[in-house]
Amino acid sequence: MTEATSRVRRGRSAEGRAEVRRSLVAAAVELFRTRGYDDTTVDEIAAAAGVGRRTFFRYFPTKEDAISADHETGLARVAEVFANAHADEPTASLVLRAGETVLDLYTDDPALSVARFALTHEVPALRDRESAGVDHYRRLFIRHLRERLAGEPDGELRAAVIGAAVVAAHNLALRAWLAAGAPADGIDACRARFRRVADLLPVEPELTAVAQRLEAVAGRLERRVAGGRA
């Protein structure tokens, strides 16, 4: 691979840039896998992609960005989903749509996603970067949930808890799918897991109240049953 991308293409535009970008990503994935992340220099990646070192940094701000998932795009899309959401849409539905928006980023190129996933979990630097990336989603979710729950009792706490829980659950489903090699017939299973968490969500606000009320009801029922038998 990477032998294409011949030299004669100065002055490109649009589709040309996209091709160079793909070449750089492919070269980075290949080199990181064979030589290891730390033992691969940006010069080598650029050379393998047929461009100059300086050009690499015109496509990616850091070496890590050549292999990391494009969270910038994902965050922008999720922000858009939140911004355009109607206030009367249930939180569970909204959160589900936001998660699926992120999932789409990974289903576009499953093979690349799997390669990224594998590397991300082998290289500490990439793993930490991924943690930070996921945290950006978490903050975004929590920020929007905080607005939704503003005024409600424990709104702040509940926003943090629900946001963290949802992102963690989505992440779990996504990773399970990627760890399995991102099979095409696994996407629906992943979506199903997303939906499962969402279905669980509407119950949360009533958590304490539900437990208390159930306890009272159960007590009455038990006494009634006991009384009926007596």
Add this chain to the structure above:
Amino acid sequence: MTEATSRVRRGRSAEGRAEVRRSLVAAAVELFRTRGYDDTTVDEIAAAAGVGRRTFFRYFPTKEDAISADHETGLARVAEVFANAHADEPTASLVLRAGETVLDLYTDDPALSVARFALTHEVPALRDRESAGVDHYRRLFIRHLRERLAGEPDGELRAAVIGAAVVAAHNLALRAWLAAGAPADGIDACRARFRRVADLLPVEPELTAVAQRLEAVAGRLERRVAGGRA
């Protein structure tokens, strides 16, 4: 500050090293605040602390470590708490003790913790590093919860959700305390918030079941009330 730490102290040991370390941290905090993180070089920090540049890297593996919280220690202590925990201790209690163990790291030197907090949230590089650090706690919590919930229905999912929720809630309480300037009389409030989350926890496993049962009970009660009125 930092004018002390005179030059005549080659060959130190134990308490000497601790003093140098404090000097470096103090110099880093001071310089990062005045000149900014990116515009402060390691050379300047070392010089301000009265040591050579090479020595800085004998105390901290990276520039960021001079200002970041010592998560290595925190993670080790939490791991110890989990390792020594009895299997019959309620999860809520265990998770509370783990959180308090981390809190102790911050109450040792509140002023320093506040300075770190402020800088961490101003400098993107430090913020991302902190995200990664918190994620290490999250993974540790989830890993242990997974063992506890092994075999139970949805154990994997519940471990991820509970772990993420607890860490998020603890983090929220900790940050609120730090944002308020880490007042001594705020520590108890922070602990109270920790406890609150822990108290909420035992209800979670019943979440779905509780909701379903309550729904059924409520339905019957409503029908009964409606029937009584008719």
Add this chain to the structure above:
DNA sequence: AGGTTAACGGCACTGAGTGCCAGTCAACAA
């Protein structure tokens, strides 16, 4: 006093990331 140990600090090196600039190609205008 002489030897051992451990920390120090200087030096030189690699590699990431950046500013600057001149060269090149595509497109468009005269």
Add this chain to the structure above:
DNA sequence: TTGTTGACTGGCACTCAGTGCCGTTAACCT
């Protein structure tokens, strides 16, 4: 056909983080 403009390229030089090496120095031991 011949400028002219604008965007992309890649080389050069620079800063700075991080590391290996090594001679030096202080403290400690015998």
